[in-house]
Amino acid sequence: MRPESRTSSGLNHQRSTVNRLSAENVTLAYDQRVIAEQLSVEIPDNSFTVIVGPNACGKSTLLRALSRMLKPSEGRVLLDGQVIQSMPAKKVARTLGLLPQSSVAPDGITVADLVGRGRYPHQGILRQWSAEDERVVQESMRQTGVAELGDRYVDELSGGQRQRVWIAMALAQQTPLLLLDEPTTFLDIQHQIDVLDLCAELHEEQGRTLVAVLHDLNHAARYATHLIALREGRVIAEGAPKDIVTAELVEEVFGLRCQVVDDPETGTPLVVPAARKARAERAGGKVAATEAS
Template structure:
C-alpha cells in the first residue's frame, strides 16, 4: 500500500480552483520530484499532501486513512514539511528553531532528552548551520535561513519529508549540497521525499520518480528517463529543446534550443 496518495482532488483557494479531479500516488521509498511551469499547481498539490490545504473534494490518504481525520501530532510524527517561505519568531536562535522539530516527539510523559539534543546537533551539522547555533535567525542571509529551516525539518525525523522549493535563495554550490543531502536521506535512511523543483536538470539528476504537471493536471509521471523528453518539455513548458545524457550521471539533461540572433544569415542568404 502506498503510504501517501491523493484521489479525485479538487484544490482551491476560496472560489479559485487550481486543480480538479487530481490524483497522485507517491511511491514508497522514492525521491519524487514535482515539476511544471509557474502556477500549474505544484505547490498547491504539496500543500494538500502535507495537510495544509484540505481538498474541496477528494481525499488525501496517509497510511490508508484520511490525513485530515488523524490527530495533528500523529501526522507530524510521520510527515514533515519544509514550506516555500517561513517566518521565524523574533529573537529566536538557530538552535532553538531547529529544536522545534522535536516538538511532535514531546509529551507529558516524555520531555527533552539526550536523544533530542543529539538529533538537533546532527541536523544542524548535516545542513552546515552548526556554527550558527547561537545566532538569531533574523540576522541570517536568505540562504542560511533556508538551511536552518531544512535542519528543523530533518530534526522532526519523519519517514516522509515534503520540500517546497528547498533550493530557494541558495547559490549553485549550496543548491547541490542541499540536494545531495536529500539524496543521502533517501538512499541511506530510506526516507520518502517529495520535492517541488524548478530546475529540470536537478529534478532529472536527483529524482527516482517524476511528476510533470500542467494546468492543474498530471501531464506524465514515472521514471525521469521516461518523463523528461524533448516532446514533454515543449508540451508542458513551451520550450523547444534537446534532451541528451548528462555526462556525469547519464540522467536526462535538457538543453534549450539556441536563440536565433538578429542578423544571423547563412552565406547563401548574404550572396
C-alpha cells in the same frame, strides 16, 4: 521495484503495493478558484519524488494538500491508509515533515532553538525535553552542516545557511516522509546544489521518502528517482526521469522547444533549450504552414 511510468498518451499501470502517501481524485481550490480537479497521485515509498511544471500549474498547491495544509474540496489524501484530514495533527507531524516556501523564523531565535522546535510532535504532558531530544537536535544540525552555528541568531545567517537550518528542524521531527516546497528558491547555484545533495543523501543513506517542488527541470531530472510533470492541474507524465523526460514532453508541459541529451556528469536527461533564432525560425515555419493550408 521502480514504479511504472505514466504519460498522457500511455497506459496507467496499477502498482502492486499501497504507498504511504497518495491523493485520490482531489479537487483543490483557493476561494472557489479551482487549481486542480480530479487529480490523483501516488508517492512511491522510499523515493525522491520531484513535482515539476510551469508557474501556476498546481505544484505547490498539490504539496500543500499532501501535507494537510490544504483540505481538498473533493476527494481525499491518504496517509498510511487514513484520510489525512481526520488524523490528529501530532500524529501527522510524527510521520510527515514539511518545509514550506519562504519560512520566517521568530525574531531573536537561535539556530539550536529553532531546530529544537522540530521535536514538538514528540513532546507531551508526560514527556518533556530529554537527553534523546538533545541528541536528535545535535545530530540533525551535524547532518545539515550547521552544528557550529547553534548559538547564532537565525536572522544573521546567509540564505543558504538559513535553508539548511530549516531542513535541520524538519529532520529533528524524525519523520519518514519529508515534503519540501521549492527548497532552492532565492539560493545561488552553489547553495542550490548543496541543498539538493543533502536531500539526495537523506533519501539514499537514510531511506527517507522525499517529495519536492522544483522549478529547474535539469535539477529535477538529475536528483529525482520519480518525476511528476503537471500542467494546468493535470498529471501529464510521471515515472523515472530517464523514461519520461523527452523533447516532446518538455514542449507539451512547458511550451519550450529543446533537445534532451545525456548529462555528461550523471547520465541523466539534460534539457538544452533551442537557441532564440532557431525557436523564431521554427515558429515562423509553423505560421507559414498554417497560412498555406
